Structure formats: C-alpha cells, structure tokens
Amino acid sequence: MASEKKQVAMTGNEAVANAIRQINPDVMAAYPITPQTDIVQFYSTFAANGLVDTQMVTVESEHSAMSATVGASAAGSRAMTATSSQGLALMHEILHIASGFRLPIAMPVVNRAVSAPINIHCDHSDTMAALTTGWIQLYGESAQEAYDNMIQAVKIAEDPRVRLPVMVCYDGFITSHAVENLVLVPDDAVKAFVGEYKSEYGLFDFEKPITFGPLVLPDYFSELKAQQSDAMLAAKEVILEVAEEYEKISGRKYGYFEAYKLDDAERVIVVLSSAAGTTKAVVDELRAAGEKVGLLKPRVLRPFPAEELVKALSGAKVVAVMDRAETFSTQGGQLFAEIRSAFYEASKKPLIKNYIFGLGGRDTTTSDIRKVYEELKKDQERGSVDRKVTHLDVRV
Amino acid sequence: MASLKELSAIPEVLAPGHRLCAGCGAPIVVRQITRAAQGPLVVTNATGCLEVSTTVYPYTSWNTPWIHNAFENAAATASGVEAAYQALKRRGKLDKDVKFVVFGGDGGTYDIGFQSLSGAMERNHNLVYVCYDNGAYMNTGIQRSSATPKGADTTTSPVGKLSYGKRENRKDLTLIMAAHNIPYAAQVSPAHWNDLYQKAEKAFAAGGAAFINALAPCPRGWRHDSKDTIAICRLAVDTCFWPLYEVVEGKTRVTYKPREKKPVTEFLKAQGRFRHLFQPGNEAILEEIQKEVDRRWEELLALEEISNRQGETA
Numbered sequence A: 001m002a003s004e005k006k007q008v009a010m011t012g013n014e015a016v017a018n019a020i021r022q023i024n025p026d027v028m029a030a031y032p033i034t035p036q037t038d039i040v041q042f043y044s045t046f047a048a049n050g051l052v053d054t055q056m057v058t059v060e061s062e063h064s065a066m067s068a069t070v071g072a073s074a075a076g077s078r079a080m081t082a083t084s085s086q087g088l089a090l091m092h093e094i095l096h097i098a099s100g101f102r103l104p105i106a107m108p109v110v111n112r113a114v115s116a117p118i119n120i121h122c123d124h125s126d127t128m129a130a131l132t133t134g135w136i137q138l139y140g141e142s143a144q145e146a147y148d149n150m151i152q153a154v155k156i157a158e159d160p161r162v163r164l165p166v167m168v169c170y171d172g173f174i175t176s177h178a179v180e181n182l183v184l185v186p187d188d189a190v191k192a193f194v195g196e197y198k199s200e201y202g203l204f205d206f207e208k209p210i211t212f213g214p215l216v217l218p219d220y221f222s223e224l225k226a227q228q229s230d231a232m233l234a235a236k237e238v239i240l241e242v243a244e245e246y247e248k249i250s251g252r253k254y255g256y257f258e259a260y261k262l263d264d265a266e267r268v269i270v271v272l273s274s275a276a277g278t279t280k281a282v283v284d285e286l287r288a289a290g291e292k293v294g295l296l297k298p299r300v301l302r303p304f305p306a307e308e309l310v311k312a313l314s315g316a317k318v319v320a321v322m323d324r325a326e327t328f329s330t331q332g333g334q335l336f337a338e339i340r341s342a343f344y345e346a347s348k349k350p351l352i353k354n355y356i357f358g359l360g361g362r363d364t365t366t367s368d369i370r371k372v373y374e375e376l377k378k379d380q381e382r383g384s385v386d387r388k389v390t391h392l393d394v395r396v
Numbered sequence B: 001m002a003s004l005k006e007l008s009a010i011p012e013v014l015a016p017g018h019r020l021c022a023g024c025g026a027p028i029v030v031r032q033i034t035r036a037a038q039g040p041l042v043v044t045n046a047t048g049c050l051e052v053s054t055t056v057y058p059y060t061s062w063n064t065p066w067i068h069n070a071f072e073n074a075a076a077t078a079s080g081v082e083a084a085y086q087a088l089k090r091r092g093k094l095d096k097d098v099k100f101v102v103f104g105g106d107g108g109t110y111d112i113g114f115q116s117l118s119g120a121m122e123r124n125h126n127l128v129y130v131c132y133d134n135g136a137y138m139n140t141g142i143q144r145s146s147a148t149p150k151g152a153d154t155t156t157s158p159v160g161k162l163s164y165g166k167r168e169n170r171k172d173l174t175l176i177m178a179a180h181n182i183p184y185a186a187q188v189s190p191a192h193w194n195d196l197y198q199k200a201e202k203a204f205a206a207g208g209a210a211f212i213n214a215l216a217p218c219p220r221g222w223r224h225d226s227k228d229t230i231a232i233c234r235l236a237v238d239t240c241f242w243p244l245y246e247v248v249e250g251k252t253r254v255t256y257k258p259r260e261k262k263p264v265t266e267f268l269k270a271q272g273r274f275r276h277l278f279q280p281g282n283e284a285i286l287e288e289i290q291k292e293v294d295r296r297w298e299e300l301l302a303l304e305e306i307s308n309r310q311g312e313t314a
Helices: A012-023 A037-048 A062-074 A085-100 A143-158 A187-194 A221-250 A275-288 A306-313 A334-342 A366-382 B004-008 B025-035 B049-054 B074-090 B106-111 B114-122 B173-178 B193-204 B219-223 B226-238 B264-268 B272-278 B283-313
Strands: A007-011 A027-029 A055-057 A079-081 A106-111 A136-139 A166-171 A179-183 A257-260 A267-270 A293-298 A300-302 A318-323 A351-356 A389-391 B041-045 B066-068 B099-105 B128-133 B184-188 B210-215 B244-248 B251-256
Touching: A007 A012, A012 A037, A012 A106, A012 A143, A012 A166, A012 A179, A012 A187, A027 A037, A027 A062, A027 B074, A037 A055, A055 A062, A055 B074, A062 A079, A062 A085, A062 B074, A062 B114, A079 A106, A085 A221, A106 A143, A136 A143, A136 A221, A143 A166, A143 A179, A143 A187, A143 A221, A187 A221, A257 A275, A257 A306, A267 A366, A275 A293, A275 A366, A293 A306, A306 A334, A318 A334, A318 A366, A334 A351, A351 A366, B004 B193, B025 B049, B025 B099, B025 B128, B025 B193, B025 B210, B025 B226, B041 B049, B041 B074, B049 B099, B066 B074, B074 B099, B074 B114, B074 B128, B099 B106, B106 B114, B106 B128, B106 B173, B114 B128, B128 B193, B173 B184, B173 B210, B173 B244, B184 B193, B193 B210, B193 B244, B193 B251, B219 B226, B219 B272, B226 B264, B251 B283, B264 B272, B264 B283, B272 B283
Parallel strands: A027 A055, A027 A079, A106 A166, A136 A166, A267 A293, A267 A318, A318 A351, A351 A389, B041 B066, B041 B099, B099 B128, B128 B210, B184 B210
Antiparallel strands: A007 A179, A136 A300, A257 A293, B184 B244, B244 B251
C-alpha cells in the first residue's frame, strides 16, 4: 500500500504544518520563534486560503499561546500551538497546567538551544527542561517521522485512558528546514484516523457547569497527581496501539524506539532525533567492516520505557548514551541518567558512558560518531569506560 | 433600566457560602456585572482572592462554567475559550449564544497580566474583562501594585522612619485600555449600581473587547470596617479619586459628575492605610495627592470636551 503513495519533497516544518492541515484543529494559537516560525506561517496561509477553517489566535507571546490553547482545549475544542526553545521556556508554567488539567493538546516543538548565549540552532535543552511537566514526549529523526508523530500525537493525547498533552519534538534547522522526501497519508485517511474530537468535559455545558482549575489543597492534591502519573503509565500501551493503527494507513512502523542493527551489537550508541541518521551511516560502514555495532534511537521519552530499553540494550557490552543537552549535574545528560538508572536492577549490565554533543547546532559528523565507536571498542577491550562523561568535539 | 427588584430576581452565577471576607468589594462587583450578561456565561478568573475563595476543591461557588488557568494569563485564557466558541459555532457543534467575562484583581491585571490583557484587547476578542481593583496584592497579604494609590501603607511600601508609604502615583489602566481603541471601556463603582449595571450591559453588547475597571474595597488592606465598603466607594467617586466614565468607540463620557467635588482627604481618612498621612509633617504629600487627583479629573473632563466637539462637527 505504501509503495503506491507518491513521494513529496518538503521541509520538516512544512510536513508538520501539512499534518496539522489534515487534522484541521478547531483552534490554533500562533506566535513566531525560530526555527518553528514556518509552521505558523504555513498554517496561516492554509487558513487564509480556506484549506482549513481553524480559528486562529495570533497571540502576543508563547505564554499566551499556551494559555489560549489551554482555554480553547478546556472549552472542549481541539486546540494546538507550536514552539521552540525560549518559547517553550516561556510556556513552562502553563505546560504544567495543560497536563494538570488533563488537556489533550498536541504541540510540535522544534528543538533549539536555550539561551544564554543566544543561539538559534539545534540542541535539546528546551525539551529536556520540560521532561517533568507531565507532557508525553515523542522525538523524530526526519521530516517523515515528525509528520507521522504529529498525527499519532493527537490520537494518543485524546485517548480517554490518557488525556495528556503531547510534544512532538524534532531538530531545529536540521529537520525543520532541510527538504526531504516523504510520503503523506491522504487527507481523508488522516481525518478518519484522528476522528471528530468530543471532549467529555467542556466549558460550554451549561446544564452541568464545570469549574476548571479550582484551588486544591493537601487533602486532594496528591490523588490528582497520582492519577496523572497513572495516565502517563497508561499512555505506554496507547502509544503502541496508536502506532499499530497508524501502520495500517501509512505502512510505517513505530514503537518506543528504533533498534538499528542492534540484535548482536556489542557496541551501541543511544541517540535521539536527527543524529541517529548520521549514526546509521556509520553503523552501516562499520558493519561492512565486520564490527558489531548498533544504534538505539528512542522515540518516546515520556512515558520513559525503562524496561523495554533495558531489554533492548542488555545484549550490549558498551553503550554510549549521547545527550544533546547539558544538565550541569556534572554527572552527565538526562537521557544518560535515566538509562543508567533503568539498569540498576538488571542482572546483566553493559558498560555505560555519556557524550554531550551537538550543542547550539554544532554539527555532529560521521567522523565524530566513528570516534565514539572507536572509543567504545577501547572501553570494551579494557573492560571499563575511560570517562563517564565526555563533551564531544569541544576545543580545550 | 431594570429596577433593583427586577435585578435581584435574575439568577446568580456566584452562589452564597463562598469564603471571601465580609465587606469585600469583589463579590459585589461580580454579582452586579454578571447579572447584566442575561444568558449563558463563561467566567475566566485570574489567580487571586476571588479565585481561591470561591473554588476550594471539591466545592465551587460557581453556577456557571468557570476556568482559572494562572495569575497573569486570564485574558489569554479567555481568548482561547472565546476562539473555541467561534470555531465550534462555525462548525455547527454549538448553537447557544454565549457571553464571556474575565475577572482579575489589580495585581493580575495592571501588573503581571498587563501584556496578556493588552494582547486580548488588541485582538478584539468578544469578551468583557473586569478588573476588581482593590489597589494591592491582597491575596498574598497587601503588597503594593501599580494600582496602589500614592501614600498607601502596604507590606512592600511600608510606612517607616524614612517612608510615607507608596511613593508613586497609580497607573491609569482604564485610559490605557481605552487607548487600545476597543469598542468599550469604562470605570465603575459598586456604590453606583445603576451606572455599573448599565455599563456592564453595554460591555456585553459591545460585540468585541470590552474593559471595565471596578473599584473593590478590601476592608483588610484598606483598614476600614466591613460595613463601610459602599460608603467608601461613594467617597472615592465624590472626591473624583475614582471618576465614573466610559469610552465608547473612542468617545469619552463622564457618567457621573459630583455636584460638589469633595477633597480627597475625605476618601483617605476613611481608611487606615492612609492614617499616617494625617500626622504632622505629611501635609505636602496630601497636597500632592490632591493635585494629582485634580489633574486627572481635569484631563478627563477635557477628553470629554474633545469628544463632545467631535460629535458636533460629525
């Protein structure tokens, strides 16, 4: 079925804007920020030409973008916005409120470094700082994956077992602005896939008026947070169900992560998003030379699929977790900390080390990745890692 | 114009039994304004006294759909709610005519919510934003805001050996909102219920963004007896500290002119927060306050005069 579909050339942002066009949400709050701006530009053009009939709210900040989206979603409409970097940081307060209200908002986040120093290029410091906001996080390597994740995000978020907001993350400029070939799902198939949104609780029910956002004191607060956590756990199952359903209309498979030549791999890199593409090229090259190397590219960071990751990596001898963001804990990046922690109970543990790479859009090339695999080989031979945390390709 | 008897027969959206203080101006403002909506109404509330005192989970005092998002974003939140209404209506998923009102205190409106409010007004959402102005952050314990009058003793502008209270004049938010050239902006006082109700009706009928600044005494922060709330509101108007006026499509109209303009000290001396100003040595401060009240009143009358002249030439 997939082979019959026509390939189109689009940037990641254009692809995601088209996914939103196909979803045609009720409300879209629009505010510019590099490298996200294209999405709201494309979408405004769709609206100006009648390709969608979404109510646009051209807000005066990202804080208001998320606030208006929360208002629109609480009112019972399907509401969206999009952002990057400083914009996500400015929204931060309301991210917690969106998830605390259990609102099914799907939002593209085009990853960009958070200032200072100010920088418009890719790293993951924006979304890593949002890991504790109660949002589901999906990461995509390419324009195709960003597009596919965007459509699936709506269905995951709106599932009654979940009712949580979802961030659809992909790399600024590298993915958002580079033109790639991809295949779109036909408009009517997307429309049928996401269906009509019917909220169970909305602000326009005057027979049973709802109070949204009351003051909750210690007598109830913990229960509500525990329910939110349960919903996040339920999302694990729903993410796979939605992926399975999406495969039927797209022919493309999705899970918690992509395992690339991982089965018998002894030396493994774990890396998110576009850098996984570069890593695949190196894996192919090293495999051709008989090296047992592989890649694991996480797609879902919230909920964190700890057991599945441990299982997938348990055959490895040495694992390099690559983080595209600092945590300043001095103990490595966030992904590293979580994967390493996930292995705590495991009887069989690989050596695990961390590389911080690609900050502020620093290119990570095949020679950088080759160097990581070479270092992993030395670690394997030595039986220990040389350094727990390394800043890759940094002048000293 | 409805009579008081007729008004009191309109079903209320704010139920009794809420936890606001006796004599608080906020619920009086809420009850008077919401009556004018005359039909389905969605309320958005900024964080503040009104919000915390009316929605202690699992209870609510609101008989109508109500949303509180955060402190600084009530106007943006209401923008989203109103946008959802437009979308659902257009798509045939909602057939009711719904009105939208936002309540925020002066902290949530003049200060932290200023940008969000300005944005919502500029976008001309069909909603009525009501600031209940009690002139300080009362919910957190009486801290000065940009609405706090000069000379007021607050916990962050305390009176001391080197301080006579707040040094700065208050921001004129109503005129700033009028400068957004929205369909309707007005200033009201609960003591003049008739004037207030008529303005609320106009605001709901404006067909776009409307702003109402409502004086709302806080017995705790202003330090007056709870029984004196309405009397102090009247003094605020009669001294021209709080003029009643409206700006409709850019035209200013003063809706109440006191027959005899009382000195501002009449308003000030009724409240403990200004008591220190009447100690010897603070005469100059009182004079400055009076001058500023006079200047603003004259300015308002001049704006009305300009509007009248424009009306004649049109």
